[in-house]
Amino acid sequence: MRLTVNGAQHHLVGLDPRTTLLDALREHLHLTGAKKGCDHGQCGACTVLLDGRRVNSCLILAITQQDAEVTTVEGLGRRGEPHPVQQGFLDHDGFQCGYCTPGQICSAIGMLDEAGKGWPSAVTEDDDLLSDREIRERMSGNLCRCGAYPAMVPAIRQAAGR
Amino acid sequence: MKTFEYRTAAGLAAGLEPGAVFLAGGTNLVDLMKLGVATPDVLVDVNRLPLHEVSGLPDGGIRIGSAVRNSDLAADHRVRTAYPVLSQALLAGASGQLRNMATTGGNLLQRTRCRYFMDATMPCNKHRPGSGCPARDGDHRNLAILGGSPACVATHPSDMAVALAAVDAVVQVDGPAGQRSIPVTGLYRLPEDTPERDTVLEHGELITAVDLPALPVAARSTYRKARDRASYAFAAGSVAAALRVADGLVADVRLAFGAVAPKPWRAYVAEEALRGQPATEERFRAAADAELAAARPLRDNAYKIALIRNLTAAVLTALAEDVR
Numbered sequence: 001m002r003l004t005v006n007g008a009q010h011h012l013v014g015l016d017p018r019t020t021l022l023d024a025l026r027e028h029l030h031l032t033g034a035k036k037g038c039d040h041g042q043c044g045a046c047t048v049l050l051d052g053r054r055v056n057s058c059l060i061l062a063i064t065q066q067d068a069e070v071t072t073v074e075g076l077g078r079r080g081e082p083h084p085v086q087q088g089f090l091d092h093d094g095f096q097c098g099y100c101t102p103g104q105i106c107s108a109i110g111m112l113d114e115a116g117k118g119w120p121s122a123v124t125e126d127d128d129l130l131s132d133r134e135i136r137e138r139m140s141g142n143l144c145r146c147g148a149y150p151a152m153v154p155a156i157r158q159a160a161g162r
Numbered sequence: 163m164k165t166f167e168y169r170t171a172a173g174l175a176a177g178l179e180p181g182a183v184f185l186a187g188g189t190n191l192v193d194l195m196k197l198g199v200a201t202p203d204v205l206v207d208v209n210r211l212p213l214h215e216v217s218g219l220p221d222g223g224i225r226i227g228s229a230v231r232n233s234d235l236a237a238d239h240r241v242r243t244a245y246p247v248l249s250q251a252l253l254a255g256a257s258g259q260l261r262n263m264a265t266t267g268g269n270l271l272q273r274t275r276c277r278y279f280m281d282a283t284m285p286c287n288k289h290r291p292g293s294g295c296p297a298r299d300g301d302h303r304n305l306a307i308l309g310g311s312p313a314c315v316a317t318h319p320s321d322m323a324v325a326l327a328a329v330d331a332v333v334q335v336d337g338p339a340g341q342r343s344i345p346v347t348g349l350y351r352l353p354e355d356t357p358e359r360d361t362v363l364e365h366g367e368l369i370t371a372v373d374l375p376a377l378p379v380a381a382r383s384t385y386r387k388a389r390d391r392a393s394y395a396f397a398a399g400s401v402a403a404a405l406r407v408a409d410g411l412v413a414d415v416r417l418a419f420g421a422v423a424p425k426p427w428r429a430y431v432a433e434e435a436l437r438g439q440p441a442t443e444e445r446f447r448a449a450a451d452a453e454l455a456a457a458r459p460l461r462d463n464a465y466k467i468a469l470i471r472n473l474t475a476a477v478l479t480a481l482a483e484d485v486r
Binding site: 016017018020039040041044047050053054055056059060061063064107110111114117118119120121122124136137138139140141142 | 163165166167168185188189192193195196205207209233236237242249250253254256257258259260262263392393394
């Protein structure tokens with residue numbers, strides 16, 4: 001089967017159909033940025049972008065995504081030139097241990113795109129889709145056991161240009 | 163995970179061989195396969211079928227293709243203006259990542275999150291018929307107060323389905339025996355002594371669309387969900403409501419409760435008690451109590467009665483005040 005990740009096409013020979021996208025990335029392509037936290041779609045550490053949309057790669061079978069473009073944290077920015085969300089996390093110290101960070105960053109990128117399209121959230125009351133309350137609600141699918149949330153909010157706010 | 167054969171669906175009415183199941187967004191099915199609770203021999207991927215559109219119906223309603231993702235549906239302008247309760251219910255559920263994968267049909271057909279059902283090593287009449295139900299005397303804090311049976315007190319976990327039940331949505335189904343339409347309120351079975359079957363669908367029947375009828379009262383509708391944390395948790399109780407008030411009286415009302423029963427619980431008794439009555443908080447509370455008179459709570463979930471009563475009163479009062 002084929003898998004397109006960060007712009008490069010890979011051919012995975014003899015891949016077991018049970019292999020999740022997360023395991024294909026980590027164990028077969030050795031892209032270990034996306035993390036296996038809970039492996040049940042409850043923590044968000046495995047978040048990647050699938051055709052630009054944020055998803056939990058632990059709940060997706062790799063074999064179903066042969067026509068998709070997958071972007072992982074390894075595909076963001078360039079050496080010495082981080083993605084604005086990565087820069088925001090650096091500037092605001094948006095992590096402690098760092099385990100959830102690749103998922104947080106991919107999720108934030110997908111989230112900013114959703115807000116940019118005008119998608120509402122459960123707390124939307126007006127046209128301000130990126131207030132701190134909105135950022136917290138929209139990022140609620142990513143857990144951080146260190147509790148670095150207070151630094152992630154301004155990191156994401158900065159990446160949003162606010 | 164047990165091994166399986168994977169293929170893409172050949173067509174809408176192609177049906178399924180024994181041991182095969184449809185795969186849509188996979189957010190619940192793949193999880194249940196990892197847990198060993200779902201053990202299909204064949205996965206038939208329906209994601210390439212042409213079921214991804216939201217379109218208008220001749221009567222002014224809308225048709226939602228069953229593969230439309232929860233996030234796309236919640237953001238749909240027609241849904242947000244004509245059926246805000248549906249958009250709000252979708253956004254109250256899961257996370258941004260899950261809503262980007264989860265589909266309309268798959269959301270309807272997700273299984274209960276009862277901890278005994280989710281644990282393949284535990285007895286459970288739903289995942290292993292006849293093995294018993296530890297929930298009645300065990301952890302049932304979030305299980306059913308309405309519609310349960312001695313064999314099963316599971317709750318249906320969907321937020322979306324509660325909104326769909328409230329607005330008279332109709333499920334379109336295609337299968338080897340032909341097409342049929344089923345109201346969302348009639349899609350789910352109560353468990354009785356066969357809790358292994360969640361719905362009235364036959365093996366091989368595929369949900370192709372969900373139709374929302376033209377329903378003016380739905381333009382003034384809302385969804386409110388109570389849960390253990392601020393976001394990203396299943397409901398402890400929820401209410402979907404639509405209300406039209408004229409001259410201080412209830413002219414039209416739709417009401418459904420979530421997280422209290424094995425199906426989204428359309429509150430027909432409460433609706434009937436309210437029609438033509440003064441739109442006051444006192445009446446709203448009494449109507450909820452009329453519906454909840456049938457509740458049979460277990461040791462640790464009687465709190466849901468007060469929760470639903472208060473949610474109902476708060477939501478309908480807010481809708482009524484909005485009108486005046």
